[in-house]
Amino acid sequence: xxxxxxxxxxxxxxxxxxxxxxxxxxxxxxxxxxxxxxxxxxxxxxxxxxxxxxxxxxxxxxxxxxxxxxxxxxxxxxxxxxxxxxxxxxxxxxxxxxxxxxxxxxxxxxxxxxxxxxxxxxxxxxxxxxxxxxxxxxxxxxxxxxxxxxxxxxxxxxxxxxxxxxxxxxxxxxxxxxxxxxxxxxxxxxxxxxxxxxxxxxxxxxxxxxxxxxxxxxxxxxxxxxxxxxxxxxxxxxxxxxxxxxxxxxxxxxxxxxxxxxxxxxxxxxxxxxxxxxxxxxxxxxxxxxxxxxxxxxxxxxxxxxxxxxxxxxxxxxxxxxxxxxxxxxxxxxxxxxxxxxxxxxxxxxxxxxxxxxxxxxxxxxxxxxxxxxxxxxxxxxxxxxxxxxxxxxxxxxxxxxxxxxxxxxxxxxxxxxxxxxxxxxxxxxxxxxxxxxxxxxxxxxxxxxxxxxxxxxxxxxxxxxxxxxxxxxxxx
Ligand code: FAD
Ligand code: SF4
Ligand code: SF4
Numbered sequence: 001x002x003x004x005x006x007x008x009x010x011x012x013x014x015x016x017x018x019x020x021x022x023x024x025x026x027x028x029x030x031x032x033x034x035x036x037x038x039x040x041x042x043x044x045x046x047x048x049x050x051x052x053x054x055x056x057x058x059x060x061x062x063x064x065x066x067x068x069x070x071x072x073x074x075x076x077x078x079x080x081x082x083x084x085x086x087x088x089x090x091x092x093x094x095x096x097x098x099x100x101x102x103x104x105x106x107x108x109x110x111x112x113x114x115x116x117x118x119x120x121x122x123x124x125x126x127x128x129x130x131x132x133x134x135x136x137x138x139x140x141x142x143x144x145x146x147x148x149x150x151x152x153x154x155x156x157x158x159x160x161x162x163x164x165x166x167x168x169x170x171x172x173x174x175x176x177x178x179x180x181x182x183x184x185x186x187x188x189x190x191x192x193x194x195x196x197x198x199x200x201x202x203x204x205x206x207x208x209x210x211x212x213x214x215x216x217x218x219x220x221x222x223x224x225x226x227x228x229x230x231x232x233x234x235x236x237x238x239x240x241x242x243x244x245x246x247x248x249x250x251x252x253x254x255x256x257x258x259x260x261x262x263x264x265x266x267x268x269x270x271x272x273x274x275x276x277x278x279x280x281x282x283x284x285x286x287x288x289x290x291x292x293x294x295x296x297x298x299x300x301x302x303x304x305x306x307x308x309x310x311x312x313x314x315x316x317x318x319x320x321x322x323x324x325x326x327x328x329x330x331x332x333x334x335x336x337x338x339x340x341x342x343x344x345x346x347x348x349x350x351x352x353x354x355x356x357x358x359x360x361x362x363x364x365x366x367x368x369x370x371x372x373x374x375x376x377x378x379x380x381x382x383x384x385x386x387x388x389x390x391x392x393x394x395x396x397x398x399x400x401x402x403x404x405x406x407x408x409x410x411x412x413x414x415x416x417x418x419x420x421x422x423x424x425x426x427x428x429x430x431x432x433x434x435x436x437x438x439x440x441x442x443x444x445x446x447x448x449x450x451x452x453x454x455x456x457x458x459x460x461x462x463x464x465x466x467x468x469x470x471x472x473x474x475x476x477x
Pocket of ligand 2: 054055056057059061084090091094096099100101115116119450
């Protein structure tokens with residue numbers, strides 16, 4: 001260990017940007033065994049590992065780095081999978097620069113340990129070697145638990161409950177398992193086979209999936225409560241934040257998730273209407289994406305790969321104040337995306353009066369003003385600085401809010417916060433409805449995969465305690 005003084009940081013090889021633009025394959029190659037061991041050996045085995053402190057799952061990073069450096073990969077896998085249900089997914093898509101790696105103490109003066117890449121390598125190797133096995137609970141329990149939503153939060157909870165022997169039923173309105181892992185996040189960040197192999201494993205573990213089933217429409221929450229000992233709501237947030245301005249209703253202006261879902265479905269071999277008629281395909285178009293978060297980055301990079309003529313990202317603040325990961329901005333720039341910083345759309349221009357398609361975005365230059373109460377600088381338009389960007393396809397990527405949850409779940413009594421997220425007990429994860437728990441984005445608001453996993457694990461523990469208590473109370477009667 002401590003090889004950071006001798007060995008430079010080396011990330012897995014990144015494909016050339018020209019090659020990346022022509023397909024949807026992941027952009028990073030796999031670590032080779034000697035390279036992974038060498039990179040893991042750069043860790044200085046800190047007494048207080050800040051990497052672990054800043055990992056939402058409190059992963060035991062120094063231990064699995066040491067085991068990797070020593071070539072003890074099966075043990076490294078055991079340690080890594082003890083705190084994380086999907087390490088190979090987090091290793092690929094966590095914003096490590098803001099979490100573990102951004103807090104690695106050797107970063108000052110030396111580049112951080114490549115924690116994410118090693119984490120991915122350990123579990124990819126474990127799958128290859130057959131060390132990743134379906135769950136066989138030590139004892140089966142009679143009680144069943146239902147989970148609404150097969151995203152990372154719901155799936156992590158499903159695994160943890162199955163491990164404890166519960167009969168686990170997961171309901172999702174989509175036809176595939178994964179939530180945003182399958183239909184939101186593009187293949188070039190997370191290849192779909194990685195998600196599909198987890199789905200197969202969970203089925204082999206005895207978790208039952210009820211797909212294409214929407215709770216609140218096909219089955220009511222009350223029916224689930226009657227059938228199961230507890231219910232977990234992990235439905236994510238899907239209502240796109242809207243943008244105003246004249247011409248916003250023009251054809252050719254689409255929501256980010258509609259666009260990304262169509263692209264992901266096409267990649268999975270589905271017949272996608274928006275592809276057949278070209279409405280959700282960027283090929284040969286001037287594309288303008290509005291927004292500065294990770295969803296916007298996924299849209300611009302998807303458009304590049306679809307063969308757009310030009311791809312511009314309009315963001316009202318500057319690069320330093322962008323919410324998206326800097327790593328993703330860099331990748332997008334390398335792939336030929338043009339960023340128009342400090343620019344906000346004001347109107348959308350169409351082909352003619354009563355126009356039938358968008359042709360451009362009229363924008364205004366912004367400048368950063370004084371910080372507001374939250375410390376964030378305000379943005380103000382600069383008078384007379386209007387300009388027009390040609391556009392055949394405009395993608396709105398301004399973030400997501402929760403749907404109207406009492407209506408969506410057909411559960412008028414369920415408690416929500418003033419942001420519309422489900423209200424839960426801080427430690428119990430239970431809503432105001434007895435036996436109904438909630439976790440992931442629907443509680444936090446739009447967040448990260450790693451936080452959804454954390455919440456799913458914690459909620460599973462609380463559900464277990466609740467069911468055991470309820471069973472003991474019945475037995476005592
Ligand atoms: P979701 O993943 O949203 O899953 C919820 C599931 O519930 C869905 O499958 C949905 O179909 C289902 N559902 C909803 N309502 C019902 C109902 N009534 N009945 C049945 N099923 C229902 N995070 C990262 O860490 N790294 C990234 O790189 C990253 N990139 C992202 C890119 C995009 C485009 C987006 C939109 C998000 C990204 N995120 C990323 C955020 C991350 O995907 C989410 O924080 C995470 O998926 C939340 O998990 P979840 O389980 O709470 O919800
Ligand atoms: Fe880093 Fe995410 Fe892995 Fe935690 S789960 S160690 S934050 S990559
Ligand atoms: Fe190793 Fe960096 Fe974590 Fe310290 S902070 S234990 S050097 S990975």
